[in-house]
Amino acid sequence: MSGESTYTPGNGFSRWLDDRLPVMRLVNDSFVDYPTPRNLNYWWTFGGILTFCLAVQIVTGIVLAMHYIPTTELAFASVEHIMRDVNYGWLLRYVHANGASMFFIAVYIHMFRGLYYGSYKAPREVLWILGVLIYLLMMATAFFGYVLPWGQMSFWGATVITNLFGAIPFVGEALRTWLWGGFAVGDPTLNRFFSLHYLFPFLIAGVVILHVWALHVSGQGNPAGIEVKDPKKDTVPFTPYATIKDAFGLVIFAILFAYFVFYNPNGLGEPDNYIEANPLSTPAHIVPEWYLLPFYAILRAVPDKLGGVVLMFGAIAILFVLPWLDTSKVRSARFRPLYKQFFWIFAAACIGLGYCGGQQPDKILIHVGDGGFDVTDLSRILTVYYFAHFLILFPVLGLIEKPKPLPESIAASVLPGTRQEKATS
Amino acid sequence: MAETHADEPTRRDFLYVATGSLAAVGAAAAIWPLIDQMNPDASVLALASAEFDIGAIPVGQEITVKWRGKPIFIRHRSEEEIAEAESVDVSSLPDPQPDDARVIAGPGGELEKQWLVVVGICTHLGCVPLSYRGEYDGYFCPCHGSVYDTSGRIRKGPAPLNLEVPPYEFVSDTRIKIG
Numbered sequence: 293m294s295g296e297s298t299y300t301p302g303n304g305f306s307r308w309l310d311d312r313l314p315v316m317r318l319v320n321d322s323f324v325d326y327p328t329p330r331n332l333n334y335w336w337t338f339g340g341i342l343t344f345c346l347a348v349q350i351v352t353g354i355v356l357a358m359h360y361i362p363t364t365e366l367a368f369a370s371v372e373h374i375m376r377d378v379n380y381g382w383l384l385r386y387v388h389a390n391g392a393s394m395f396f397i398a399v400y401i402h403m404f405r406g407l408y409y410g411s412y413k414a415p416r417e418v419l420w421i422l423g424v425l426i427y428l429l430m431m432a433t434a435f436f437g438y439v440l441p442w443g444q445m446s447f448w449g450a451t452v453i454t455n456l457f458g459a460i461p462f463v464g465e466a467l468r469t470w471l472w473g474g475f476a477v478g479d480p481t482l483n484r485f486f487s488l489h490y491l492f493p494f495l496i497a498g499v500v501i502l503h504v505w506a507l508h509v510s511g512q513g514n515p516a517g518i519e520v521k522d523p524k525k526d527t528v529p530f531t532p533y534a535t536i537k538d539a540f541g542l543v544i545f546a547i548l549f550a551y552f553v554f555y556n557p558n559g560l561g562e563p564d565n566y567i568e569a570n571p572l573s574t575p576a577h578i579v580p581e582w583y584l585l586p587f588y589a590i591l592r593a594v595p596d597k598l599g600g601v602v603l604m605f606g607a608i609a610i611l612f613v614l615p616w617l618d619t620s621k622v623r624s625a626r627f628r629p630l631y632k633q634f635f636w637i638f639a640a641a642c643i644g645l646g647y648c649g650g651q652q653p654d655k656i657l658i659h660v661g662d663g664g665f666d667v668t669d670l671s672r673i674l675t676v677y678y679f680a681h682f683l684i685l686f687p688v689l690g691l692i693e694k695p696k697p698l699p700e701s702i703a704a705s706v707l708p709g710t711r712q713e714k715a716t717s
Numbered sequence: 718m719a720e721t722h723a724d725e726p727t728r729r730d731f732l733y734v735a736t737g738s739l740a741a742v743g744a745a746a747a748i749w750p751l752i753d754q755m756n757p758d759a760s761v762l763a764l765a766s767a768e769f770d771i772g773a774i775p776v777g778q779e780i781t782v783k784w785r786g787k788p789i790f791i792r793h794r795s796e797e798e799i800a801e802a803e804s805v806d807v808s809s810l811p812d813p814q815p816d817d818a819r820v821i822a823g824p825g826g827e828l829e830k831q832w833l834v835v836v837g838i839c840t841h842l843g844c845v846p847l848s849y850r851g852e853y854d855g856y857f858c859p860c861h862g863s864v865y866d867t868s869g870r871i872r873k874g875p876a877p878l879n880l881e882v883p884p885y886e887f888v889s890d891t892r893i894k895i896g
């Protein structure tokens with residue numbers, strides 16, 4: 293939809309600049325006059341919200357880095373120093389720590405939006421793949437960041453995750469030592485994680501630019517999952533329509549964010565991380581941050597070390613090939629009666645995996661005699677379901693499902709009178 | 718270069734390939750220091766071996782010492798613990814090793830079966846197992862539930878290998894040197 297540019301420089305200076313560096317033209321064409329489908333709902337505001345999250349993390353992070361000390365001797369104390377001594381340090385740290393969680397809430401909604409409305413389908417495969425790449429980089433960044441305060445969870449989380457690489461045949465041991473810079477997680481590890489934690493958000497920013505570029509080549513999708521036919525009828529200019537809608541969504545999101553920062557700042561964290569790292573004693577129950585729990589559950593579901601690692605990374609890798617696993621010609625779940633139901637089962641399975649990841653693996657859920665059905669059993673079932681959703685349901689549903697009739701056009705799907713059928717959600 | 722599609726490789730082709738290869742080798746040589754700087758540095762490698770006094774550990778108890786940043790369990794095993802470790806059918810173990818191969822000879826040349834020295838790091842993903850827990854009276858790893866016996870051998874759970882026995886020797890009857 294990147295049609296002809298409609299930018300007309302308003303004064304002498306902007307004309308002069310436009311001939312030399314048409315940056316205002318780029319901004320205008322991308323965020324002002326840019327045509328957006330007129331039927332976008334609030335699930336489409338999360339792109340803007342995610343950009344906000346990235347900016348918040350970078351700004352608060354750079355300021356925290358002015359006070360933080362990346363050595364095993366002083367890291368824990370320096371975070372306490374930020375909390376107690378630095379002016380507004382508590383605010384900056386709570387915004388940064390909860391900001392990571394908010395970032396993941398937003399990215400998960402954004403991704404499930406994509407799954408529901410088939411946003412990954414042609415011609416948006418590259419757009420989707422870039423998104424999965426951002427998600428991977430986010431997980432790496434958050435992992436590095438979580439190590440920095442050097443609490444018990446920081447240390448043992450880092451130990452468990454770096455040990456995953458030790459499962460790789462032949463090179464595993466050497467790779468692990470290389471990651472550590474020693475024979476266990478220690479000073480060299482903390483230092484390099486800090487360096488990488490600083491770097492990765494800027495890599496994310498770079499991929500975000502490619503992501504938005506790809507978006508503007510293919511045009512935004514929309515809840516009806518049909519392409520724009522007549523830009524005059526089917527689209528509205530980005531500003532003011534999308535800008536205001538995004539801004540409203542952002543305000544609601546910011547209220548939730550503020551609730552966590554001011555009223556429940558440690559609600560999403562682990563109390564054990566306020567105990568300084570002790571390499572000689574593992575806490576009785578170690579868990580990663582909530583946003584990694586489903587993958588942790590998959591890891592523990594497999595009784596074999598290498599197998600667990602392979603499935604865990606496979607669970608993310610499979611997202612890259614999703615555009616080619618889905619055989620349906622219809623994008624939006626609105627018009628896919630079967631897929632719509634399986635979408636919600638899948639969402640429930642992911643939440644179930646998250647639950648399992650947070651529990652002790654041998655916790656009994658249903659008692660039968662001496663033993664029973666425990667968390668590991670549930671994780672196994674859900675892990676199988678997770679993969680079956682991608683490898684079996686996506687290819688098969690597209691072939692056997694009879695989609696509902698699609699609306700004639702985007703305009704017809706939302707304008708009163710012309711509406712063919714009232715679409716739910 | 719429109720008309721150079723000769724069937725035979727020419728001298729020019731050879732020069733192209735040779736130049737390209739040299740450039741690739743040069744690039745790899747330049748990247749290597751950037752990669753290798755992350756490996757353990759001289760000060761980490763220099764961590765010397767360390768001696769520990771074990772004379773004060775009563776039978777049936779264990780101490781944890783730190784060596785190369787890792788916990789080392791030194792366990793003074795009781796007769797029952799030794800008997801338990803020796804009574805297992807070795808071939809039924811996930812990582813078969815007789816108990817005799819996990820202890821070393823003391824200054825007198827006899828196996829010091831009462832002393833078990835192992836690296837206290839679970840061979841699954843590196844947590845520190847809890848001592849005297851789990852159904853084999855050895856160790857239980859809280860992270861993902863691996864269970865080790867009184868010889869530090871893996872019996873149950875996701876860990877693939879027995880707890881590692883570090884390189885050590887008896888300096889005297891009551892002192893060992895690890896490393």
Ligand code: HEM
Pocket residue numbers: 346349350351352353354355356357358360371385388389391392395430433434435437438439440441489490492493494496561
């Ligand atoms: C994608 C963006 C980012 C994410 C998801 C992220 C995530 C995190 C997380 C989860 C923590 C641990 C918070 C805690 O429990 O205390 C953390 C800490 C930290 N981050 Fe970031 N971060 C991001 C960007 C940045 C940037 C750009 C910097 C700039 C240098 C930075 C600097 C720091 C510092 C110094 C700490 C340690 C202080 C503390 O623990 O609060 N972060 N980060």
Ligand code: FES
Pocket residue numbers: 839840841842843844858859860861862863874875876
């Ligand atoms: S680290 Fe010990 S069982 Fe996983």
